[in-house]
Amino acid sequence: DAGVIQSPRHEVTEMGQEVTLRCKPISGHDYLFWYRQTMMRGLELLIYFNNNVPIDDSGMPEDRFSAKMPNASFSTLKIQPSEPRDSAVYFCASSSEGRRETQYFGPGTRLLVL
Amino acid sequence: GIQVEQSPPDLILQEGANSTLRCNFSDSVNNLQWFHQNPWGQLINLFYIPSGTKQNGRLSATTVATERYSLLYISSSQTTDSGVYFCAVVHGSGNTGKLIFGQGTTLQVKP
Numbered sequence: 001d002a003g004v005i006q007s008p009r010h011e012v013t014e015m016g017q018e019v020t021l022r023c024k025p026i027s028g029h030d031y032l033f034w035y036r037q038t039m040m041r042g043l044e045l046l047i048y049f050n051n052n053v054p055i056d057d058s059g060m061p062e063d064r065f066s067a068k069m070p071n072a073s074f075s076t077l078k079i080q081p082s083e084p085r086d087s088a089v090y091f092c093a094s095s096s097e098g099r100r101e102t103q104y105f106g107p108g109t110r111l112l113v114l
Numbered sequence: 115g116i117q118v119e120q121s122p123p124d125l126i127l128q129e130g131a132n133s134t135l136r137c138n139f140s141d142s143v144n145n146l147q148w149f150h151q152n153p154w155g156q157l158i159n160l161f162y163i164p165s166g167t168k169q170n171g172r173l174s175a176t177t178v179a180t181e182r183y184s185l186l187y188i189s190s191s192q193t194t195d196s197g198v199y200f201c202a203v204v205h206g207s208g209n210t211g212k213l214i215f216g217q218g219t220t221l222q223v224k225p
Contacts, residue, residue: 033211043200045213055210098209098210101162
């Protein structure tokens with residue numbers, strides 16, 4: 001399997017612009033997770049899906065962030081409008097079970113908002 | 115919520131040395147994973163180990179769930195082992211699959 005695929009790998013944008021991050025989970029995995037890594041807060045969960053349905057979005061920082069999973073093989077994380085404090089590395093992960101199985105992480109998207 | 119503490123925060127080794135990294139957690143867990151974040155930022159799965167002992171080459175890990183800690187052993191360290199090692203857990207109570215990460219141990223292996 002190719003593993004979790006994320007795109008783009010790097011994104012530089014200006015404040016106020018819309019940013020869309022994409023993720024393709026490992027085939028057959030029913031759970032998809034979005035995490036964010038910053039120097040200040042470390043790695044933290046933003047949202048996760050089970051069978052394309054959002055289960056826990058308590059980590060989504062504010063209304064500027066939204067995530068969708070239209071089908072089992074694709075998810076997006078959108079930031080609109082983006083702000084400099086959104087600069088971070090965004091990781092997508094997937095697993096075959098929500099709590100008791102390994103979560104496999106993608107390579108991440110490094111976002112810089114100027 | 116559950117707390118995850120890793121020690122030491124930083125570690126410098128000479129190539130060939132052995133090391134032990136520790137992860138303490140404050141409550142029961144359903145899931146415990148060790149990751150290596152390499153200098154390129156990739157998070158590499160090392161172990162899924164909510165309890166017991168596992169070995170993979172020069173790396174091994176032990177989790178004593180009843181005492182709420184896990185240890186990662188690195189033997190005969192190599193420069194490619196450099197990076198940040200994270201421990202992450204899923205809280206045993208509740209239904210969430212959220213991984214809670216420790217702050218990491220930054221390892222530098224010198225040639």
